[in-house]
Amino acid sequence: MSHDPVPFQILPALLQWLAVVGIILAISAVTLTVTSLATSGATGPLMIFEQIGGGIHDWLSTAGRRVWALTMLTFREAFRRKTLLVFVVFAILFLFAGWFLADTSPDPSMQIKVLVTFVLRAISWLILPVVLLLSCWGLPEDIRARSLHTVVTKPVYRHEVILGRIFGFSIVGGLVLVTMSVAGYIWILRQVPESAKSRLVARVPVYGALTFKDREGNDAAAGVNTGDEWMFRSYIEGNTKGRAIWDFQHLDQQLPSGAEDLLLESSFQVFRTYKGNIEKGILAQYILVNTDKKIRAALPPFEVHEFRDNVLKVERNLTDEEGKPVDLFNDLIHDGKLRVEVRCLTAAQFLGVARPDLFVRLPDRSFAVSYFKGIFGVGLMMVMIVVLGVTASSFVKGPIATILTLFMLLVGRMARPFFDELTSAQHMGGGVLESIYRIVKHLNPQTPLEDTLPNNIMQWIDSAGLNVMWALKYLFPDFQSFNMSEYVANGFDVPWSAAMLPSIALTVAYVIPWIILAHFSLKLRELEAK
Amino acid sequence: MDNEVVIQTRNLSKVYRDFWGRKKVQALNSLSLEVNRGEVFGLLGPNGSGKTTTLKLLLGLLFPSEGEVSILGKPAVDVTKNQRIGYLPEESYLYRFLNAEETLDFYGRLFNMPAAERRERSRQLIERVGLQHARRRQLKEYSKGMTRRIGLAQALINDPDLILLDEPTSGLDPIGSRDMKDLIQKLKEEGKTVVMCSHLLADVQDVCDRIAILDRGELKVLGKVQDLLKDQGVTQIKTSRLSDDVVKELQAVLARHQAEVLEIDHPTASLEDLFVKTVRESAARPGQRHIPDSPEERPAPAPQPAAKT
Numbered sequence A: 001m002s003h004d005p006v007p008f009q010i011l012p013a014l015l016q017w018l019a020v021v022g023i024i025l026a027i028s029a030v031t032l033t034v035t036s037l038a039t040s041g042a043t044g045p046l047m048i049f050e051q052i053g054g055g056i057h058d059w060l061s062t063a064g065r066r067v068w069a070l071t072m073l074t075f076r077e078a079f080r081r082k083t084l085l086v087f088v089v090f091a092i093l094f095l096f097a098g099w100f101l102a103d104t105s106p107d108p109s110m111q112i113k114v115l116v117t118f119v120l121r122a123i124s125w126l127i128l129p130v131v132l133l134l135s136c137w138g139l140p141e142d143i144r145a146r147s148l149h150t151v152v153t154k155p156v157y158r159h160e161v162i163l164g165r166i167f168g169f170s171i172v173g174g175l176v177l178v179t180m181s182v183a184g185y186i187w188i189l190r191q192v193p194e195s196a197k198s199r200l201v202a203r204v205p206v207y208g209a210l211t212f213k214d215r216e217g218n219d220a221a222a223g224v225n226t227g228d229e230w231m232f233r234s235y236i237e238g239n240t241k242g243r244a245i246w247d248f249q250h251l252d253q254q255l256p257s258g259a260e261d262l263l264l265e266s267s268f269q270v271f272r273t274y275k276g277n278i279e280k281g282i283l284a285q286y287i288l289v290n291t292d293k294k295i296r297a298a299l300p301p302f303e304v305h306e307f308r309d310n311v312l313k314v315e316r317n318l319t320d321e322e323g324k325p326v327d328l329f330n331d332l333i334h335d336g337k338l339r340v341e342v343r344c345l346t347a348a349q350f351l352g353v354a355r356p357d358l359f360v361r362l363p364d365r366s367f368a369v370s371y372f373k374g375i376f377g378v379g380l381m382m383v384m385i386v387v388l389g390v391t392a393s394s395f396v397k398g399p400i401a402t403i404l405t406l407f408m409l410l411v412g413r414m415a416r417p418f419f420d421e422l423t424s425a426q427h428m429g430g431g432v433l434e435s436i437y438r439i440v441k442h443l444n445p446q447t448p449l450e451d452t453l454p455n456n457i458m459q460w461i462d463s464a465g466l467n468v469m470w471a472l473k474y475l476f477p478d479f480q481s482f483n484m485s486e487y488v489a490n491g492f493d494v495p496w497s498a499a500m501l502p503s504i505a506l507t508v509a510y511v512i513p514w515i516i517l518a519h520f521s522l523k524l525r526e527l528e529a530k
Numbered sequence B: 001m002d003n004e005v006v007i008q009t010r011n012l013s014k015v016y017r018d019f020w021g022r023k024k025v026q027a028l029n030s031l032s033l034e035v036n037r038g039e040v041f042g043l044l045g046p047n048g049s050g051k052t053t054t055l056k057l058l059l060g061l062l063f064p065s066e067g068e069v070s071i072l073g074k075p076a077v078d079v080t081k082n083q084r085i086g087y088l089p090e091e092s093y094l095y096r097f098l099n100a101e102e103t104l105d106f107y108g109r110l111f112n113m114p115a116a117e118r119r120e121r122s123r124q125l126i127e128r129v130g131l132q133h134a135r136r137r138q139l140k141e142y143s144k145g146m147t148r149r150i151g152l153a154q155a156l157i158n159d160p161d162l163i164l165l166d167e168p169t170s171g172l173d174p175i176g177s178r179d180m181k182d183l184i185q186k187l188k189e190e191g192k193t194v195v196m197c198s199h200l201l202a203d204v205q206d207v208c209d210r211i212a213i214l215d216r217g218e219l220k221v222l223g224k225v226q227d228l229l230k231d232q233g234v235t236q237i238k239t240s241r242l243s244d245d246v247v248k249e250l251q252a253v254l255a256r257h258q259a260e261v262l263e264i265d266h267p268t269a270s271l272e273d274l275f276v277k278t279v280r281e282s283a284a285r286p287g288q289r290h291i292p293d294s295p296e297e298r299p300a301p302a303p304q305p306a307a308k309t
Helices: A010-040 A043-059 A064-080 A085-101 A108-144 A147-152 A158-191 A194-199 A328-332 A369-391 A398-414 A416-422 A433-442 A453-475 A485-489 A496-523 B052-060 B079-084 B099-110 B115-128 B143-157 B174-189 B203-205 B224-230 B244-256 B271-284
Strands: A201-207 A209-213 A234-237 A242-247 A260-266 A269-272 A282-290 A295-300 A302-304 A312-314 A318-320 A324-329 A338-344 A349-353 A358-366 B005-017 B023-036 B040-044 B066-071 B085-088 B162-166 B191-199 B210-216 B220-223
Touching: A010 A043, A010 A453, A010 A496, A010 B040, A043 A158, A043 A496, A064 A158, A064 B099, A085 A108, A085 A158, A085 A234, A108 A147, A108 A158, A108 A194, A108 A369, A108 A398, A108 A485, A108 B005, A147 A158, A158 A338, A158 A369, A158 A496, A201 A324, A201 A369, A201 B271, A209 B099, A234 A338, A242 A358, A260 A338, A282 A349, A295 A328, A302 A312, A312 A318, A338 A349, A338 A358, A358 A369, A369 A398, A369 A485, A369 A496, A398 B079, A416 A453, A433 A453, A485 B099, B005 B052, B005 B191, B023 B052, B023 B066, B023 B191, B023 B210, B023 B220, B040 B052, B040 B203, B052 B066, B052 B085, B052 B162, B079 B085, B085 B143, B085 B244, B099 B115, B099 B143, B115 B143, B143 B162, B143 B174, B174 B191, B174 B203, B174 B271, B220 B224
Parallel strands: B040 B191, B040 B210, B085 B162, B162 B191
Antiparallel strands: A201 A358, A209 A242, A234 A349, A242 A338, A260 A312, A260 A358, A269 A349, A282 A295, A282 A302, A282 A338, A318 A324, B005 B023, B005 B066, B210 B220
């Protein structure tokens, strides 16, 4: 779960996808042309064009009946190879998990979080290895046993074999996933204590844009850095003019018609410069502002406690700072816009805020909807692994395909921040050549290089290398995007634009080139090489 | 038989290389041959002579190192040619978790055949290869002979014009082997072209119109079976049984004409003929057993235990 959900922009993402695919295709084309020239002379590049043309013709000749036959073959194969034994592990896990997970926390929200996280992780960890092994071993085993010979000597195109495998494994995995997720949902409902059942919901937040005012009341880029949290939150000082300001938009389109109140939910943190009465929270206050009409309505102060959420129901009828009655929906929310200023009232204490710490809470959705959206994320990841496994197994044998897929999975899940940092060109000391040059010349990374032609060429090569690296890092999909369990476990609805859409787009973006790669890989290889 | 060329190879060569591209073995060297429509063509040769490599090159499972292949007028890598081809591999590499009906239904779908046609064709083929009793059993429970039969059925699912059979009688008992040869003859009568490779010479001699003999990847002999086997230096006379006097008289006549008599004998049937006759008679008259005629053939009586003293 992103701590700062940002709506997904499909057009920039598409352009970025085209750029990455274009760079990788260009590198592949150059490599292939050079190799074919070296091995086959002038006819080499011609052969490549013929193969590409043949590949396009293959796709145009796809027959649904053949793909379905291969899909059902894969499906039968997986089931008759006792894939369903995974259910036994699942059942054993869930039979005894309740003993260890019940009453793990006195906080009902935490209790729900533990149960939901357990179910979603258990399902992922059981299904993903199974589909990984199935997809990595299916095709090589078919080639080794030569049963594929009797298939490709029929009017079957190689990409139909690939599609049949992918659909077959996805359907098997999908059925197992649906069965497990229904069982898991029922298990959660039975395990959650009766007192916490009301918290089993999917909250729908509307986030605003966050700005700050410093202690003098001037605009500021951020609040105070108390040294407690450096990146995520910044702090506003109590009993000063310092404020955190949220600007919400499009509320008129999102609030239900005929609403009589507005829910503001916050999860602010507290930084205390003196201990005081630790049981007593520090005071904060909301001020609702219509920025166009300059109407301001201060709400009664409330206490903020560490690690606790605050839900405030704002009634429709309020009074402004001059004591005149104002209507929340008619006077304060204007063109769907509402500003909420947050002040800390307790002197010498600090209130920690981040953009998602305050949101307008729309009517809750069913927990089931959120839960199955989380399961959908697992399903998308499963499809990615299936396609990746089948693609890898189209050019290497089962064990190597397994290692390769696992490597891609681990790197894509864990090493993405490292790649981002590496390719951001913000390292001091330049790229590879410049770094070597600096080491040899004993130059500090901070020392600027002289503006000479060799230095410029060196920096230009480094910069080109970084651009290639930037494209190559996308060879590893960001598998973390499919993890929607944090939304579900924390009682939020899984947002469409910030979580569902990007993960669907990510799946499509990777699946298309992988399938094409698998097609050509199987088409151009000899199935009977000794 | 018309002379339309169904298969044509020109200087076809195949070199197997290792991971580093170094030459491992020259499996086929400049093979040029043609197979005409409607004939049964045999590829003969010892193990490792390049028969199976040739078939796999024809099917596009391997790519030639040099030379060209044309099959049914199309390049070997053209998938659409498979619409008219049936292929029985050396081992019946089928999906062992499917039963006979599922197997034929699966391969029928690969030919984009509608459901009703698939059902009817599967029924006919299962009957033709004699597997009605095992139609619902998974192939992993089949004997080798049964697996060959279902393999043959899958090769014929599309009623192909060209049938490629790799060691078709391998693993079959003499009855199955005879059935296979009868079936090949029947396919020939239906106007199909059959290419079979085998190292069982008798099988090839029985059914093939033309043969090619390969050795170490090279074509050594190519021609009609009858022409290749005819020994122009020897004359054979076959008559009904002659008395010893007539035989002596015949020898005298031949001696007058300076002919060397190589052999005068009663012909013997092949062991295959004897086996097939015996099994078919056994099926017609179950319970009949062989009773030894002479005392030598009878088993010796069991030794009596020595008397205790």
